[in-house]
Amino acid sequence: xxxxxxxxxxxxxxxxxxEVVLMARNGLADPEKxxxxxxxxxxxxxxxxxxxxxxxxxxxxxxxxxxxxGFKNCSEMVQFNDAHTHAEVLARVDEGISSWVGxxxxxxxxxxx
Numbered sequence: 001x002x003x004x005x006x007x008x009x010x011x012x013x014x015x016x017x018x019e020v021v022l023m024a025r026n027g028l029a030d031p032e033k034x035x036x037x038x039x040x041x042x043x044x045x046x047x048x049x050x051x052x053x054x055x056x057x058x059x060x061x062x063x064x065x066x067x068x069x070g071f072k073n074c075s076e077m078v079q080f081n082d083a084h085t086h087a088e089v090l091a092r093v094d095e096g097i098s099s100w101v102g103x104x105x106x107x108x109x110x111x112x113x
Contacts, residue, residue, distance in 0.1 A: 017065050018100060023054035025093055031086045047081040047089055048074065069096030 027033055027050040033043050040049035048062060056062050066077040070092075081089050 017056075017061070017068060018097075020051060020054045020056050021065060021069070021093075021097060021100075024050035024056070025090075025097065027053060028090060028093065034086045034089070036082045046078065047093065048078050068100050069093065070099060071096075 024047070027045065028047060033045065033050075035041055035044040035046055035049070037046075038044075038049075039046055039052070045053060051062060051065060052058065056065055062074040062077075066072075066074045069077065071077040071080065080092060084092070
């Protein structure tokens with residue numbers, strides 16, 4: 001787990017949801033830009049707020065992203081943000097991204113480097 005930014009080149013084989021998640025994750029990396037209990041206040045945003053800022057849309061798109069990150073739905077993702085520390089939220093997001101990217105690699109859709 002790290003609060004550092006992730007530099008990942010998103011290729012055409014990855015879907016746009018993952019591109020949004022990676023941009024949002026980089027915004028979440030700074031604890032000073034994270035908040036609980038609110039979508040956002042100024043530069044501070046919850047995880048869902050960072051996703052919206054990165055281009056996700058409320059509704060089906062946020063639910064789809066939540067599922068791909070290993071949550072049951074968007075509501076569970078928001079509740080996780082509000083009930084855990086910044087480090088725990090960042091770790092859960094990183095775990096979801098790792099699993100997501102691994103799914104592409106396992107299916108042969110991604111490069112194996």
